[in-house]
Amino acid sequence: MHPPVLNDLGATLMARVLTFEHPADATVAQFFREHPKLGARDRHLLSDQVFHALRALPLPGWLEQALRSEVGAGYEALVAALGQPAPLDLRVNGLKAKRPAVRQQLLAAGVEAADTPYSPWGLRLQGKPSLRAVPAYRDGLVEVQDEGSQLLALLVEPKRHDTVVDFCAGAGGKTLALGALMRNQGRLYAFDTSAHRLEALKPRLARSGITDLQTMVLAHERDERLQRLAGKVDRVLVDAPCSGLGTLRRSPDLKARRKPQDVAAFSDLQARILAAAARLVKPGGRLVYATCSLLRQENEQMAEAFSAAHRDFVPLDAAERLAHAGVAKADTLCRSGYLRLWPHLHQTDGFFAALWQRRP
Known part of the structure; x- marks a missing residue:
């Protein structure tokens, strides 16, 4: 397409994105549907321009203040990291293959990958190659998943023959990781309030080879169908709806779209979901609460409030459990017993996790 025409289209697309009425990726996708004559190269160029401009937007005052209180002198490094595109990470599917063999298969297909520094399953790719035609992806040997998200599944530590619930499964990346750990032996449930996501x-x-998964669309966190699992589940993962500010490398428009009142609303929802999910955990079972937020209000404060209100749940040390699961340098990923991942320190999305064992 001629540069002047492409420039005009880029300006039109950018103006639409900057209304912040919808997530930027959804706006870009809709724009491309409206302009089907755009080639793959032009789409890539326009998309890159949009997200580069969004990453350059300043952090709003309320968010800057909150993040400075979290990381102190590390604030500028955090902002610099959030201004960069996220790398493309893969999780090797342990049901089908081992990491060294998959790395070699990818290389044979022209895809360069290196082991991730923490997750024993992870591969980090050079660039952003298309994976659809890559045999290792097509055959389910790998799944796209940020290294930080992989670590959340490792915190759950499901055993074979366990009953495991992914309470807010979304599109199921962590569900599939849990299923691989269970080796198709046990009962695995994926719950979400969105039928579209499931x-x-x-x-x-x-592609995964997992055969023991049951999905359920919940009406809400207190859906009466959950009652049949009350007190019967070995492992419950709550990757709670949140502000998503740990994903600013991927969704930089969240800087402008999120407001302090949104964080308060998410906190209320998180408390309700966590309390509802806790009812499913059997005596001796484990509960894991996680977010992709950078904010204490959604993270440590939520975990501390839950611990205070649920004395039958004993906090577990995240670094200890990660080390047991084979994670390298686990102590560098944790703070005060919690998993705390930062883009500028760990090259992952921002993640938080707390975990408890229910008293026998």
Whole structure:
């Protein structure tokens, strides 16, 4: 397409994105549907321009203040990291292959990858190659998943023959990681309030080789159908709805779209979901609470409030459990017993996790 025409389209797209009425990726996708004559190269160029401009937007005052209180002198390094595109990480599917062999298969297909520094499953790719035609991806040997997200599944530590619930499964990346750990032996449930998100799990599930998964669309966190699992589940993961500010490398428009009142609303929802999920945990079972937020209000404060209100749940040390699960340098990933991942320190999305064992 001629440069002047492409420039005009870029300006039109940018103006639409900057209304912040919808997530930037959704706005870009809709724009491309409206302009089907755009080639792959032009789409890539326009998309890159949009997200580069969004990453350059300043952090709003309320968010800057909150993040400075979290990281202190590390604030500028954090902002610099959030201004960079996120790398493309893969999780090797342990049901089908081992990491060294998959790394070699990818290289044979022209895809360069290096082991991730922490997750024993992870591979970090050079660049952003298209994976659809890559045999290792097509055959379910790998799944796209940020290294930080992989570590959340390792904190759950499901055993074979366990009953495991992913309470807020979304599109199921962590669900599939849990299923691989369980080796198709046990009962695995994926719950979400969005049928659309659970539907997106189906093609990934088909590639994965996991056969023991049951999905359920919940009306809300107190859906009466949950009662049949009350006190019967070995492991419950709550990757709670949150501000998503740990994903600013991928969704830089969240800087402008999120407001302090949104964080308060998410905190209320998180408390309700965590309390509802805790009812499913059997005596001696484990509960893991996680977010992709950078904010204490959604993270440590939520975990501390839960611990205070649920004395039958004993906090577990995240570094100890990660080390037991084979994670390298686990102590560098944790703070005060919690998993705390930062883009500028760990090259992952921002993640938090707390975990408890229910008293026998």
